[in-house]
Amino acid sequence: MVETLKLxxxxxxxxxxxxxxxSNGLEMAVQQGVVHDRTTLQDFVRTVTRLAATGDGVALLTGHRGAVAGDLDRxxxxxxxxxxRKINEEMRTMSVRMGHKLAEASxxxxxxxxxxxxxxxxANGVPVTYPVALGVLFAELGVTEEDAFAAHQYGAASMVLGAALRLIRVDHLDAQSILFAVNEKVADDYRDVYTAELEDMQGFAPHIDILAGAHQHAHVRMFMN
Structure with missing residues (x-):
């Protein structure tokens, strides 16, 4: 019970x-008309969570396992x-800033x-990143790697949906319905990546990379990415 509360x-x-x-790329997707209603929003959220699983999710599992083994180098x-692997500057900033904040709070x-x-x-080397920090923290709190992965995926989806409420015409129930549907895929995503190593990390989504790059130079924006 205590581990569940910590989770x-x-x-x-x-x-x-x-x-x-x-916004995890949503703001520019809305500005460019890629996302404009509930259906396209759900598709976008699912793309984001799939990328989160095959990329950052693998690193989260590695961080969790490294913490269990007491292996700081891993x-x-x-x-x-x-x-x-964060090609876009804003995506790197998001991962490092959130990772640093989580580590400080922890x-x-x-x-x-x-x-x-x-x-x-x-301080003098590789920065802390959010998915790895989350994996390490949950390992030390006694949370299983499966639950740690699920929390990471939930966070990726809820970040986009929280931004969506401020960017397009969807209401809270639409957002919760999309979240419910996307959450159904988490177990499948975990099964796909739980044996993956760091060299297997992947995140091929050129459309999202292009949108993120364009957002970096936008003059008017609500979100940092």
């Missing part, structure tokens, strides 16, 4: 890591794999941990 606390979409500042390698709330040690070693 709910740190996996909450309103946990103060700054997720509300980002955790650092997972952070490096995430950082190097140090204050949880205390001494591998994650605190990791952030201390990041």
């Amino acid at each position: 709910l606390q740190f996996g909450d979409s309103v946990f103060p890591v700054g997720a509300f500042s980002f 955790i650092r390698q997972a952070d490096e794999a995430v950082y190097l 140090a204050r709330i949880v205390g001494e941990s591998l994650l605190k040690e990791r952030i201390g070693g990041a």
Whole structure:
């Protein structure tokens, strides 16, 4: 029961890591007409969560397993794999900023941990990234890797849907219906990636990369990406 409560606390979409500042690419998708109604929004959210699974999700599992083994170097390698695969500057900023905030919050709330040690070693090297930090934190809190992965996927979807409520004509029930439908795919995504290694990480979505690159130079925007 205690582990479940910790999962709910740190996996909450309103946990103060700054997720509300980002749209995970949705803002430019709306501006370009790629997303314009509930159907296209659901398609976009599913694309985002699939990319989250095959990319950051693999690093999260590696970070979780590294924490279970007490292997700080494996955790650092997972952070490096995430950082190097963020082609767009805003996406890198999102991952690093949220990772740093989560590590700082963990140090204050949880205390001494591998994650605190990791952030201390990041000053002159590879930065802490959000998916890896989440995996490490949940491992140290006794949360299983399956539940840690699920929380990460939920967060990726809820970030987009939270932004959608401010960007297009959908209401809260539309957003919850989409979230419910997308959540049905989490177990399938986990089965697809649970044996993957860092070199297997992938995130081929050129349309989203182009939109993210265009957003970086937009003059008017509500979100950082």
